[in-house]
Amino acid sequence: MKQLFFFSLLFFSAISHAQTNLIKNGGFESETLNWNGDAATLSPYYKKTGKNSAVINQFVGAEWKAIDQIINIPKNSYAIEFSVWVKADQVEDGKEAYNAGLMIAEFTNSGGKKIISENIAQVKGTVDWTNYKKTVLVPEKAKQIRIMLALAQINGSIFFDDVNATALSEEEYFKLNPIITIHEGQKTISTPKQFSNGNFEDNLNSWNGAGIISATDKKEGNTAVEITSKTAEWKAIDQIADINNGDKTIEISGWLKAKDIQQGKDPWNNGMFIIEFKKNDTTKASEDQIIGTVTGTTDWTAFKKTFLIPEGAKQYRIMVAMSVCTGTLLADNIEVKLSK
Ligand SMILES: [Ca+2]
Ligand SMILES: [Ca+2]
Known part of the structure; x- marks a missing residue:
C-alpha cells in the first residue's frame, strides 16, 4: 500500500x-x-x-x-x-x-x-x-x-x-x-536500445558529443551533423546500441564530407567513421574498426562495411570523429543492419 x-x-x-x-x-x-x-x-x-x-x-x-x-x-x-x-x-x-x-x-x-x-x-x-x-x-x-x-x-x-x-x-x-529499464517486481528488464536517428533529421537525439546540426549542407533529408575542430584534438559524436542475442554480422553505411580537414601528425589523424564493439561499459570486445576516413576537402562520399560480430560483444558504438585534426567533418544517413 x-x-x-x-x-x-x-x-x-x-x-x-x-x-x-x-x-x-x-x-x-x-x-x-x-x-x-x-x-x-x-x-x-x-x-x-x-x-x-x-x-x-x-x-x-x-x-x-x-x-x-x-x-x-x-x-x-x-x-x-x-x-x-x-x-x-x-x-x-x-x-x-x-x-x-x-x-x-x-x-x-x-x-x-x-x-x-x-x-x-x-x-x-x-x-x-x-x-x-x-x-x-x-x-x-x-x-x-x-x-x-x-x-x-x-x-x-x-x-x-x-x-x-x-x-x-x-x-x-x-x-x-529509448534506453528504458522497467522494474517489474524484483526483476529488471532492459529493453534493447536500437540505433536511431542516423540521418540526423531529429536533431542530435540519440547521439552524444560535440556535433551541431547543419541545415545547409546535407546528403539526405533536411539536416546532417557537422563537427568542427579549430585545434588538433579529439572531437566526436557517438551512439551506443545493443546487439541482439544471435546476431552474427553488422553492416554499417553512411556518408561523410570533409571541409578543409588538415591531417594531424599521424596518418590516422583525419575525419573518421568508426565502430567499436563492447562486452560491457568498460571492456572492448575487439579493436576499433574503421568504416571510412576523409581528409582535405571532399564531396559527399559513401562508405559501407560489414563486420563479423566479435565473440562476447553485447553493444556497439558508432563514432563520427575529428581524430586530432582541424577542419570540418559532416556526416549523414548512417544506417545499421544486424543479421543472424
Ligand atoms: Ca539527413
Ligand atoms: Ca505566437
Whole structure:
C-alpha cells in the first residue's frame, strides 16, 4: 500500500511537470514581455500560432543580435525538454558554423556562471516553419537557464514562435527515452536500445558529443551533423546500441564530407567513421574498426562495411570523429543492419 502511494505520487509529479512551460510568453502573444533586449520585433504576418511570432532582422553588419530570458530550473528536474518553431529567411552562410539563427540554452550555476551551452535550433538559409526539439540532462549544480534567441553575427531574418522548456523528472525522462529499464517486481528488464536517428533529421537525439546540426549542407533529408575542430584534438559524436542475442554480422553505411580537414601528425589523424564493439561499459570486445576516413576537402562520399560480430560483444558504438585534426567533418544517413 505504501509503495502504491509512492508510485502514484511520482506519477502525479510527472504529470504536473509536463504541463508547465517554464518560459513565459514563449508564443509572443504578449508582445515581447518577459524577454530581455530589444533585438526582436513582433511579426503578425509570419507566425506559427496565435497572433504573433518574434522576428530578428539584420540586413547589414552581421552583428550578434539576440533576446533572452532567464528561467529557474525546478527542484528535482532530471532533464529539460526544449522545443521551438523557427522560420528562416535568407540567413547568410557565414564563415563559422554558428553564424546562424540560433536558440541557445545556457545552463548556469547559482552564481550565474555558465556550465554548459546547448544549441536547440541552428538554422541557415531559407527554411519554412520547422519544429526543433532537444532534451538536455540537467548538469549538476545547474540552477538557471538563459534562453537566447539570436542571429549570431550573420545577416538575415529569423522568426521564433512557441518557445517551450519543460522540466522532466527522472521517471518521466526514462519513460520518454529509448534506453528504458522497467522494474517489474524484483526483476529488471532492459529493453534493447536500437540505433536511431542516423540521418540526423531529429536533431542530435540519440547521439552524444560535440556535433551541431547543419541545415545547409546535407546528403539526405533536411539536416546532417557537422563537427568542427579549430585545434588538433579529439572531437566526436557517438551512439551506443545493443546487439541482439544471435546476431552474427553488422553492416554499417553512411556518408561523410570533409571541409578543409588538415591531417594531424599521424596518418590516422583525419575525419573518421568508426565502430567499436563492447562486452560491457568498460571492456572492448575487439579493436576499433574503421568504416571510412576523409581528409582535405571532399564531396559527399559513401562508405559501407560489414563486420563479423566479435565473440562476447553485447553493444556497439558508432563514432563520427575529428581524430586530432582541424577542419570540418559532416556526416549523414548512417544506417545499421544486424543479421543472424
Ligand atoms: Ca505566437
Ligand atoms: Ca539527413
